[in-house]
Amino acid sequence: MNRCAVIGVGQTRYTTRRRDVSLAGLVREAALRALEDAGLTWKDIDAVVIGKAPDLFEGVMMPEAYLADALGAAGKPMMRVHTAGSVGGSTALAGASLVQGGVHGRVLTVAFEKQSESNATWALSTHLPFSASLVVGAGGYFAPHIREYIRRSGAPDHVGTLVAVKDRRNALRNPYAHLRIPGIDRAMVEATPMLWEPIRYLETCPSSDGACAMVLAAEDRLTGSVPAWVLGAAMRSEPIFRAGRDTVNPRGGRDCAADVYRQAGITDPRREIDVAEVYVPFSWYEPMWLENLGFAPEGEGWKLTESGATALDGDIPWNASGGVLSSNPIGASGMIRFAEAALQVRGMAGEHQVDGARRALGHAYGGGAQFFAMWMVGSDRP
């Protein structure tokens, strides 16, 4: 397998409504910034891999066809990836695999969502005939699994609010972040209504417009920019309806992490990883994924959160960028995790840089917590 590195990262500002740009303008903004970071132009790119959430979100059928020329893909291979909420991660991995497999030397990978053009809760709750309409949006789906985690682990109620506060405080250091709530504290989070009990309003992610892009390059096609080397990459999926499926600690996530750690030579993730950007759309998913990803033993993820270990000044900062809880252009949210991990090991994360970060985990999940995509990036060539 050929070595692959991230040599350019581009993000748009994430916000409720980007009324000033079209879909094409939005993805171009991120792509051009990634190209600029890499010191490249459209003509230097061999192939484009694009990802987004379901077409029903914006009501544009096959946006990849419509966006091909906006992304300079005329005459080049272009493909679209779709794995629900994890799509931003799996899009990056599909792009990386084209480099690792020696198919292309430089791949542009882009993911986006323009939630303001429609309504994701509506699009996620299509309510087919014959069945009862009982799940409203992603929160309606995930709330029971969060309740089950709280029951199983015995975690105290405030752990969810701790994450909600921590990630929004981190967001204040990220110029691209959507939610900016100066002075946010536990009381403020706890005063917000329960949308899908046990999930409070401020324990959920916002609806954002935005795009993220990366330029991935083979070792012999690097430019002058600082590379983030891909040390391990994996995807896993599992059926949503399977008897005995653990929806709190899904096997797909555990297997995916184990695969990435094996490739990257990681045996103790908490000690050996410097920073993690993990898909946490509802605050309780931080302690849940701390366990799923092997940072804490089962039932003890919440203790890590409560101890402050995952804060920006903790020993294993999670979501230094503010995470999905602060910016959620759904299709792009996974790629932002991957890109932020790359920025950290490139030393380019600005005010939310974790000092001396050399190994970072990027993580995304989607569907009914059934699609997983992860990569480990590092500052040292593997």
Add this chain to the structure above:
Amino acid sequence: MIPRTRHVLEFPGGYTRTTGPVIGRFLTELRDRRLVGVRTATGRTLVPPLEYDPDTGDAVTGEFVEVGPAGTVESWSWAGSPRAGHPLDRPFAWALIRLDGADTSLLHAVDAGDVRAMRPGLRVRPRWRAERTGRVTDIECFVPEVTAMTASVRVEYTVTPGLALAHFLSGIARGVFLGSRCGSCGKVYVPYRLSCPECGVAVTEEVELPGTGTVTTFAINNLPDPRAPEVPFVSAYVLLDGADIPMIVLIGEIPAHEVREGMRVRAVWAPESGRGPSMDSVRWFAPTGEPDEEV
């Protein structure tokens, strides 16, 4: 009583207003759907033009330059109840509009539809009258630039449940839950299905499950949705007795905050007359009153 009567004072035929060369040029161009301003000696462009520079009192240069037609709203005031003499018969904004290329602003009406559409910085363009006579009202009003459009998307399907779901629903129609047992792993799936997602093998053994089970976990939904039950409603995972996979069902006949994990429940069916091959035939699951199960 004080007498009261109507008195109209109107100069027959209207006053004559001689435009002079500068305003005359502006109105002449307006009649031809062009907007022009005049340059001052200091290089500013006045729109609408004047014969003199209002800052210095000097004559303007006589150089006319085309401006607009688009411009930017600098300030505005909403006319919520238009009067007879107003340019529009619906609520509109009076706005100071700086046309592109101008250094001063022009007062005109903006047909924005809604006060919430108005803001300083709003980009607007003139809506011209078809018949123009050389008056500032040759522009009926200004309208915001096009920044968004609505795309209607509608697809209509004929939905046929697959063989497995159709079979399950035939059970629902007669008030029973049909499941199936995998011959390889022994797991019982409900709703009835024809293959095992774990083993990947065809499943043939049908199992009839009772309408009783245990709540494994649940959510209290407070976010209203026109297609879902009235909030707050409890959506729960219920493991039917004898099944190995829970179903998502509505919980009823108990206040939301009294629902518990481990609570024993039974299906409450719609009256037989209203039952059919749809999950609407199950009204909800209600507590049985049995002691809670260990979960």
